[in-house]
Amino acid sequence: MKSLRLLVLFLLGMGVTGFLLSIDTPRWLVFAVVIIFYLILMVLPGIYITYFSNSLRQIERYVHRNRHKAIFAFPYALGHGDDRDVERSIERILTLHKQQAMQSIYRTLLAIYRGQPAIAAQHAAAIDREPLRSYYLAHIAASSGEFQRAAELSSRIQEPWMNHSIDALIAFESDDSNFPVHVEKSVKAARGIQKYTLEKSFNRMKKPLP
Incomplete structure (x- = not known):
């Protein structure tokens, strides 16, 4: 499928190049247009699926195709692995991505998955971006039975899927x-990889309700 898509893009690019040359377009402009053409067709679909898609099936296919990349191995593990697979995928991200923001967020997630709320809270407090900081602190409070604090933190958040x-x-x-x-409201409000991550995370929560 990937080879077919590349072939189609190549043929389209050749067609665009031929058309531009046929109308005596300067070669530098032809080169620039073709590069932009390929960037748009190769990059934009991935950006759309990652951040804006509302189709879980489409996102699932994209995650599956990119599961060998560290950042996509985490959502893939949520949907197809066990707890150890999830932890390993987070550890891989921490090894490859040294940015402070990434470290704080994924160390928080790792502590949450290991059932270490105190450690998770320490890392969440170091997150310098809102509403992520309040969201993870509320997540930790809720999982620790501090429902009033979780609700108070949630009231500061303006992102519906988080609420x-x-x-x-x-x-x-x-x-x-x-x-x-x-759960349904949260997943419905989210988009892109976040939608998929929520769906798979909640599916893993197996606890009988009355």
């Missing part, structure tokens, strides 16, 4: 039968 996600976590920990309702 519904915190509501879902509170419902999960308090055995509230509205858990599936909040």
Whole structure:
């Protein structure tokens, strides 16, 4: 499938090049247009799926194709691996991506998956971007049974999928039968890889409700 797509892009590029040359377009401009053409067709689809797609099937295919890349190995492990696979995928990201923001976020996630709320809270407090900082602190509070604090932190957040996600976590920990309702709202509000990550994360939460 990838080879076919590249062949189609190559043929389209050749067609564009031929057309531009036929109307006596300067060669430097032909080169620039062709490069931009390839960048748009090769890069934009990935950006759209990663950040804006609302199709879980489309996102699933994209994650599967890119599962060998560290940043996509994490959502892939959520959907297809066990807890150790998830931890290994996060550890790989931490090894390859040394930016402070990435380190704080993924160290928080790793501590959450290891059931270490105190350590997770320390790393979450170091996140310098809102609403991510409040979201992860609320996540940790909810999983620790501090529902009032989780709700207070959630009230500071203006991102609907985050609010519904915190509501879902509170419902999960308090055995509230509205858990599936909040999950559905959270996943529905999210887009791109975040939508897929939420869907797979909530699917892993197996706890009988009354």
